[in-house]
Each structure stands twice: as C-alpha cells, then as structure tokens.
C-alpha cells in the first residue's frame with residue numbers, strides 16, 4: 001500500500017490541507033459549523049435558507065422519475081482530506097435526472113449520517129456527488145445501518161421443515177475493499193491498482209426522496225439536487241467503527257432548518 005506522506009509534522013499536513021481548501025474549517029470548536037459562514041466571505045451561503053442536511057419528513061407524493069444510473073468501475077483514487085474519506089472518479093459514470101446527464105465526480109462518507117429520515121439518524125451515509133455540464137450538482141445519498149450481530153441469533157423460517165436461517169452482519173464486500181486502502185493520515189492519497197464500481201454500495205431498489213439543498217461543507221453552495229435513497233444498505237459494525245476511528249471525530253454537519261422547502265417522494 002502506497003501512502004503519500006508529504007510532511008513529517010501533523011500540524012504542517014493539516015495546514016497544507018486547509019490551504020488547499022481555501023479556508024480553515026472543522027466540525028467542532030471555533031471553526032465548527034456554527035461559525036462556518038463567518039470564517040470566510042466565500043462561505044456566505046452557509047447561513048442561507050436552503051441548507052443541507054435536513055430531517056426528511058412530511059413527504060409530498062410526487063411522480064418522481066426513476067434515476068437512470070450508468071456507473072462503471074471508475075473510482076481510481078482514495079484520499080483522506082481531513083474532513084472525510086473520498087474516492088475520486090474518472091469520467092464515464094453518470095446519472096440522468098430531469099432529462100440531464102450528471103457525471104459522477106466523487107463519493108465520500110459521513111459518520112454519523114448528516115440527513116435524517118423521519119427523525120432517524122444512521123451510523124454512516126455516503127454522498128455520490130455529480131455535476132452536469134453547467135456545473136449544477138446532484139448528490140445521491142445512501143444510508144447504511146449496522147446489520148444484526150452474527151452470533152447467537154437464528155430466525156426460524158419454517159418450523160414444519162425445521163429450516164432456520166442465520167441472520168448475519170457480513171461486511172459489505174465493496175466497502176471492505178475501499179476500507180482496506182483507506183489512508184489513515186490527513187493528506188494521505190492512494191492510487192487504486194484496480195478501479196472500483198461504487199454501484200455496489202447503492203441499494204438495489206432506487207426509490208428515493210428528493211429535495212433542494214446545499215453542499216454540507218463550506219462553501220455550502222445552494223441549488224444542489226438531493227436524491228436520498230429510501231432503502232438502507234447493511235454493513236458490519238466493524239466497518240462503521242473503522243471509518244470513525246480514521247476520522248477521529250464525527251464529520252456530520254448538524255441538521256438545518258427546512259424553511260419553505262418540500263421533500264418529495
């Protein structure tokens with residue numbers, strides 16, 4: 001496994017990452033979410049009226065067209081930017097929404113989840129970030145929950161035939177592949193020898209909720225199409241713990257006020 005260690009001191013690395021991102025921000029203390037808008041003039045949108053994440057509730061029935069997924073094995077690089085673990089995509093994977101093509105740029109993770117569904121938080125959420133030709137963004141969000149512990153639990157399916165199945169929390173295979181090369185130090189970057197198709201960490205059923213929101217990190221730009229998958233994907237407890245231990249602190253922005261927005265389903 002190849003890791004890029006650019007500087008010897010953690011502080012130096014941290015500064016280099018912040019410099020890359022334009023402003024110094026984090027998830028706690030003086031640079032935490034409450035102060036994002038004040039940290040830089042570029043972050044004015046962080047105090048806007050259409051911010052993410054939200055608690056998705058009070059759904060409005062709508063005829064939402066299915067999202068057309070066209071994903072290929074295109075994740076070629078994994079980075080630890082100090083805020084999340086992110087897989088960068090090469091061109092060639094996209095979704096079709098509103099009759100427009102949005103190219104998949106990158107996929108990253110938050111623990112615990114940023115969005116809530118009907119008041120429920122999940123231990124892990126992935127964001128699939130896409131952009132169309134005009135630079136408009138569409139984010140597909142997927143929730144992950146911990147499976148049932150794989151010890152000592154049996155569910156009896158059919159007593160007459162004496163059949164039982166064991167409910168297990170086997171790790172998600174693709175997530176296992178990703179986590180095995182997760183750079184543990186800030187600024188770490190790893191070029192994947194074999195590109196990954198992240199369609200494997202989407203739920204099979206692509207029914208979704210939809211609302212208009214923003215980036216959940218500075219500069220919090222609005223006008224983002226949020227497409228939140230209704231079905232939740234099961235992962236193992238260790239997979240959730242492994243991610244959290246690399247990030248050292250929760251990387252979820254608190255819930256934002258929904259204001260006049262509608263959540264469609």
Ligand SMILES: [Zn+2]
Pocket residue numbers: 108109110127216
């Ligand atoms: Zn995100």
